Amino acid sequence: MSSTIFETFRSYRRQTVVHHVLAIAAILLTCLSFVAPAVGEETHVSFKNDVMPVFMKSGCNAGDCHGSSRGQDGFRLSLFGYDPEGDYYRLLEEYPSRRINRAEPEKSLLLEKATGYVSHTGGELFTAESESYRIILEWLNQGAPHDSEEAPLATGIRFQIDKHKFERPGSSLAAKVTATYTDGSERDITRWCLFMGSNDSVAPINDAGVIEAKKAGGAHVFARFDKFTVGMEVTVLPEGDFDWPDPPTDNYIDELVFAKLQDMRILPSELCSDDQFLRRVTIDLTGALPTPDEYAAFMASDDADKRTKLIDELMSRDAFGEVWAARWGEWLRIFTDTNPERGTAMLAGWNYYHWIREQMTENTRLDEFARQLLSGNGSNLTSPPSNYYTMISQGKVDPVRLSEDTAQIFMGIRTQCAQCHNHPFDRWTMDDYYAFQSFFMGVRRKHGSEAREYFTFVDVDAEPASHPIDGRPMAHKFLGGEHADVEDKDARKVLANWLTAPGNTLFRENMANRIWAHFFGKGIIDPVDDVRISNPPSNEPLMAELGRRLAQDYAYDQKKLIRDICSSRTYQLSATTNSSNEQDERLFSHSSLRRMRADVFFDCLTQALEYKHNFRRSSADRALVMFEGGWRDNFNEYFFRTFGQAKRESVCACEDQTEANLSQTLHLINGKTIDQALQRNPKLIPSLLDHHDTDGPIIEALFIRTLARKPSETELQGILNTLPETSERRTRHQAFNNVLWGLLNSSEFMFNH
């Protein structure tokens, strides 16, 4: 659950309604259009369709009220109403006659508490004159009946319009939400919805569903009713004239990105320079800096197609696969223990990592890669994909974790909330959750030929998961899809086939988004593994097209998509912003400054220093290829921890932390990483001193090997002015050490830009 959105959610629920004119008008309009049975007439009031929405709208069943797992003040409701049967039982039967007074309905504790007539921790939720009060009273007057089995159930909700563009800040819009039911009927349920927004600084929405355009930008607003959540895209255009310069496009990515920018009246930045591109793409594709020779060759080339050729060349290196193996190693949580009684053995992790590395260097199709992982069977020591089932949940097989993590790894969906209640900000219900968990109920693990070895296998006759509320066996059902035929089959293989089918947008878009995020530091849906209705893509057509191309046009050959991305003008835009895009952080109108991953940064440091680092207990020559990540190198564990290397305690992509902070700066300044390399058996500066008699070329060489560019004239003169006027080698060595130290401590070095 996103705490930010949750807080927003709560604050809106409690927020005093803004009684400005438009809002009142909207409410009146909404009331007039309400097609539900008028309360107070000879009409049946439904517990599920009329009473429970009152609970949700009033916040009774929220997590901080009676919806908490232990309830509140002795009374518990299911969180956001995921268990109507249980709620009905607790209202009427848990303490008969306590909460409901059939003889004198208006004296029911339920109403007396809600109106504040009797002391209520939650305060007064509505008045006796309110419609909420009248609905509940009417239901009580009717004898507080439960719904019959034939009673219609909500099947979905929708905004009347799914996107809206405000021409300027300062205007507002009253949203309208309609629910459809199993009997085919529809109801305006706007006033019973809970509303929230993704960007309150641009377009907040209030309790009544009124959207206010505050400033230029993009946002989404969401409505929740029953177990459904829907979103609406809102754009607020800036004031003033706007001329779209029609910048050139290199491929479909640019067309889709620029279309969005044009729509938002944002101008993209200029194209980045050759040296900027060289450094950016080399780090992104190989996790390394361009060498001085590569710099010289690229800068000297006048080939019009040299950028594309560079992309192809970099992707042909093993390092390209190693970059992705490192990422997958984190997402798949390769984590081992020297004592196999406590965790998965190192040998298993080693083989697993090298298998993944091989898949990446040989560019195995991503759908095939996923299929192999999900179908992993046999020995964790000889059948590496089977480690999918020993790494995610070490110690014992855990279908709960396997199902949750599978959804997160391959679809970016976090289903955890739905384990205990229907997802509050997404479409996933408990039924969805347990039906999906059933795919993993048959996974078994046993010891193999030795204590380190585990065999993973599947009991095809295993019972499906049972619903925790009523114990129903939950037949295997794909997330957001149909029931699966798993009879006498390995359910995981059935799941894998569904997941990787070219038409499955959940998988293909998540894979495309993870790739995209690698090159932009931010996903089109961000975070990449928090896909939900309330976290929509910032550019939906772009997301859809990338996923479609990856799956259908490229048959999950990720290199082809990466080539598209790196070849696009969007990727090659400068990080320098203009007045229209300086605030943009979501629409890719300029290149963003991205701090390098911890392992890549460590490798770039040692590369720039020409320092051979010996990793403890490892034959690896780079942190990037340490099979459990660089942080397992005891010598430099502090470095990797400080720079946010994923600990692999979960499959969350958020574990790889790339924000910059003071600790990192202090470590570079005071820590041993740079200092040790400069002091111990240095080779770089002595070599430069051997080859150059004057200072200028040495400074230029240091700039190229660290920042992949030559110094500006100002920089050069500035540095030259600080150098001692001496020919004494030791003094000069120290002076250039200082120059190199300064370059390595610059933010320009630490960031990819």
Place this chain on the structure above:
Amino acid sequence: MRNLIFVKSCLHLAFLALLCAVPQSASAVEWSADFVLPQLAQRGTMVTVRIQGSGLQTAEEVLFYREGIRCTAIRQLDTVPHSHNGTPLKVEPGKAIELDFEIAPDAPLGEYYLRLRTKQKLSEMLSFWVTQFPVVPEEHAFVDTGETRNDSPQYAQRIPLNCTVSGLGCSNERANDWDVYRVALTEHQRCTCQIISARLGTVHAGGLTDMAIEVRSPSGKRVARNNRSALFVHDPVVSFIAPEAGDYLITVGQQMDSEIRNIHYGLHIGDFPRPAITFPLGGQLGDELDLDVFYLDGSRGKLKAKLPNEVAAFENSMVELTTITDMPEIPSPNRFQVAAFPSVYEVEGHSRPENAQTIDQPLPVSLNGIIRTEGEKDWYRFSAKKGERYRVRVYAQTLGSKLDPFVWIKPAEGNPSRRVYEQDDSLWDGHDWEGHHYRHQVKDRLDPVFMFEPDEDGDYLLGIADTRREWGDDYVYRVELQPHHDSVFLYYKDYPVQYTIMRDAIGVHRGATQTRPFAIMNGFGSQYDGPIRLEARGLPPGVDFDSPIFTKNDPVIMATFRAPADAKLQTALLELIPHAVDENVNLLGAVAQTHASNAQRGGYSPLFNKTRKLGFAILEEAPFDISIDEPGIGLAKNAELDLKVNVRRKGDFTGAVYLEMDWLPQGVTKQPPLIIPEGEDVGYYKISATSQTVTGNYRLTITARENEGGDPFTGVGFHYIGSPFISVEVMEPYLQIELQRAAVEQGKRGELVGKIRHLRKFSGVATARLLRLPNGVSLIEEPAIKYGQESVVFPLKIEADALTGQYKEIACDVKITDEGQDIHQQSGSGVIRVDEKKGS
């Protein structure tokens, strides 16, 4: 295969010398015999090997566990070669010896367990291997010139086909070292490369040996790669048909970065066939069979097998494939199960219970088949009679099959039985061995073993499948429904501190006794619970063996060995056979001893040796001997007994002696180890019995060693001496005292009365004192008790500042002197209430 620039700095060499000067074990533990090098040799040759360890100055003899190798000479060494460059490094006296092994021309191939006997000790178990091929030493990296040697294709070491390389992987210098060999093959020639490394057991601690092989063709194509095998688990093996003529590069090394160093290996490289598996996996005594052979190189073939007419018990019912076929000898040949009962072969089309293959002949029988398709289940139908007992034992992983069998038996339709059997894996006892359930996980235990005991006459269905739903033509199985025999096994009891893993051999000093407790384990499905006696076979002449009758009251059976003072120093292989005391009972039994011989980490031992015979040696006279005086009285329940232990010192030994009992009956507890100080000859070892102890006569011994000067973990440097048995009777207590409740007052005198119940007559006068009295309350005088007295009064003095309140668990300790020996017995549970002084 990395280019590593070797910097020949003096500092570096000094560091290397420092590293290599210590024994090659990564552990700081001192072993009697740490390792033997080289660890393999060709049959029919003489080889000089080196053993490093401790206390080797008096090395005299090597005990081999099977015939084929003879040690003809032992020489002391004062230097050992550097493991990589051969530079002589000085070693302390007694740390290294050189031995000549003469390997008979007809010596069986494979592993030989051995122990080294010095005058003071029989060493830990080591392992030596015999190959039919000439042994070629690896040209290590850093030899002579300081350049890399065989760790890259450029410097690949050329070797002939059909040889065994004796190599060293993972040097001290790097986390991962790869050795590359070059061998010439003709087109279509078979080549098999087979590693022995984990099985060598050279590395005792600090890591695990996990090697890998990769073979590339002359054109650079990878033709084979393996890091684990169904046949040998940790040790890889590849076999391939050469696709082209030319030089092939064979690379071997630790498959992952490793903390361990000096991993020795043997690499058989030859054109010998390498069967992966055969079908069937077994047959009946005397059978002549046509075997389908699945070779590791992917080819298939046929072999004619002539099964022997008799086989030995337990695992010895498995014979080597090369002994029953005309296949040439190969290293580590496949094994083949031979049984006394007939075999039934699978007929295709029996994958459902309704079309189960019907077995016509009566049990016992074996079922032989293959799981060929995904999720396949093979069903058999057979008849059984109520009251019969069978051990259902599956042979698949045990014999190298890839199948992970899952087996079930259920009644067929019409059979009223409701009993269903399902089994996936097995415990150690199903294989007639003992071992730790987790640490000693081996592939054999993936084969299910269970008892089938039909409770109704009628038809039953047996099904078998692969647990993982894997399949293939080499997923072969053999299910034996074996007739059951009750059995008993024994092994060294391992819990006493003195019985460390290295004391897994029996060394008896001349003129002294050696004591050993053995754990008794009921054989699989065994229902025998009567008394057992031990028979010792193979003892040297003059050695006395003594062992009390074992009863089911205790899981331990004791044994003592005593060598005469003039016994010849020698070794022997000892068999201990458990027998039912009732000679009419047919009880099978043997030693089932596992020896951790290999890499261990966190107590985890991936490979270990198993023996049915125990190493035994007569050692030179120890510097002391011990005995316990027979106590004149018994040990009463709830009482203590001091056993008088006598140390008889010899020569100039005056040091302290450390004593501990290895075994006591259940309910009898012992004091912490007794140390008889330097120069003293007598000590008292206190034992006590709880009320739960079973009364009866028990035979006890005690074990002694020097208090210092050795390694308590490995036993190196110590002499272990046992006392001859003494008899101690655990008996009912003399009396019971029931303390009455009492109320006393601060500053006054009071009394506590106890009622006496006499259970056993004693002479003389007993005295009693109170235990656990509250602060400020004291016993004025210990009252005397005579036999027949009905009560006793304890006079108490209560101080003015005694803490008030009620105090429970007041007990009394009664000292009874009987037969001249003091017996302390505790009794009673009283309550005292201390009141405030009245008027205060």
